[in-house]
Amino acid sequence: MRSAIVLGAGMVGIGTALHLQQRGWSVALVDRGGPGRETSYGNAGIIQSEAVEPYAMPRDRAALWAIATGRSNDVHYELRSLHRHLGPLLRYWWHSGPRRHAVASHAYAGLIGHAVPEHAALIEAAGAADLVRRDGFRVLHRDRRAMDEAVAEAERLRARYGVRARALSSADLAAAEPVLKRTGAGAIHWEDPWSVRDPGALVASYAALFARRGGTLLRGEADSLAPAGRGWSVRTTDGTVEAAAAVVALGPWSPALLRRFGYRIAMVRKRGYHRHWRNARTLDLPLYDAQNGTVLAPMAAGLRITTGAELAGPDAATGPVQLARAEAAAAGLLDLGGPRENAPWSGIRPCMPDMLPVVGPAPRHPGLWFHFGHGHQGFTLGPASGRLLAEAMSGEAPLVPPAPFRPGRR
Known part of the structure; x- marks a missing residue:
């Protein structure tokens, strides 16, 4: 059985874990706190299918x-x-030019068109319709x-x-x-x-669904991530966990972790x-x-x-x-x-300065995958981009063309 560690139990990490699980992966979801207690908790609670163009x-x-x-x-x-903030802001300004923004919007609209259907399936499975x-x-x-x-x-x-x-x-x-x-x-x-009357509760309901389906929820520190044999390991309160693949879904904390592996992410x-x-x-x-x-x-x-x-x-x-x-x-x-x-x-x-999330394999580390940078729309996009990443990790045909979201793009 294929195995993965997903670092980060916000909407993006949960969406990834559930889609990997649906494809037969053994998944350990690791976070320093409970599911949905950081950025996924604090938003306005809107699944924004109308936000077809990034800000x-x-x-x-x-x-x-x-x-x-x-x-x-x-x-x-x-x-x-x-x-x-000056370097990333200048790149953000450059990418906001009309021609470049139009290209980003084409990719963004394709992904966000799947946001409501992907949430709908999870809401039904999790029994969370009342939210x-x-x-x-x-x-x-x-x-x-x-x-x-x-x-x-x-x-x-x-x-x-x-x-x-x-x-x-x-x-x-x-x-x-x-x-x-x-x-x-x-x-x-x-x-x-x-709209959702308790965003944190919706993420928690998805996490409970993941656990009911046999997934493992663990407390641990992402900065303990390290190569281990042919895969990756991370320390948790239940001991060291190893898996063939690791997904960094830590939102704003992702660049700091990945800097240790030589990635400088604006x-x-x-x-x-x-x-x-x-x-x-x-x-x-x-x-x-x-x-x-x-x-x-x-x-x-x-x-x-x-x-x-x-x-x-x-x-x-x-x-x-x-x-x-x-x-x-x-x-x-x-x-x-x-x-x-x-x-x-x-x-x-x-x-991200180009307004698109980062979804795909690490350029120089086999088995390491990136999934972060959703801006204002992590709550909206987590299940859809989680599916896109799980498809890439499983060798399946992608939900949308993956090239605009690949790590290492300029």
Whole structure:
């Protein structure tokens, strides 16, 4: 029987482990904590099938100036730490050019088209349907110009990719979400995405499915990964585990581990925050406030308010400037009540400069496989890209052309 160690029990690692398991592999899933307790826990809980084009870096002067001067809440940065991000950010800017972004979007759309079907199969098998709604989410636009631009963009994506959206007037949004005190110029209702009321619980349900099917869940430190005979080994609390293959699915921690093996991987590390509000009047569906870069997501723990991207040093203290702005903006939309947590949650999104996840074999180490760098969409893409990797490891025909996602690309 073929064997593998999967390092990282977030959505990406779990998706990989389950697909390998389905193909007859013996899999040990190793993480320092419980399944889905890092980045996979902290997102807005949306399986974003409408996100057919990856997030490009703004290239117009007005948007860049708004970020530079701190007027945009989409991005916040620590000036003293910006030099750490400069190389990956310059490559991100280069890859965001229209021609290169179009090429990346073609590959990205092909993969994300499989996101909902792959989740659907796992949700059914895991018995997790109670965690999921299949009614989409809405994007609020506060002024008429922004709304008109959003309508045109939705029509472009419909024509090109077939994604479904409806334009809601201010009155339509008020009827759909009566708790809102203001409804701006209206909203775009993306109809195909699914929303999850507890992202961490969904990952945990997938992990429980993996265990029921005979998989092994272990606590261990990824930095103990080492070659062993014809395979790989890692130390766990249950002793050393060996397997023929090892998969690095550690999200933002992947480059640090792989540096030990001679791989220098550029990554844009975007910190994000959230906090729950326990007495907030409940929204029906998640609402993205485009002007303020925040998602208001109804969750089991309360209304989750999330932020955009913060560029800070790896050891920088949390400084939720964006979250404070997001909470103030949310308070203008609905009655929040009180926060559930005194201190907000924070985590890191692992974004590759070319905006595509890394999925495939290590260039110089047989039996070592890479699976990370999903940016804002690890929760969405984990099962689909997990299938793509498992197919490559098993010698099967790939779900989508794998070349755009290969390690070592430029």
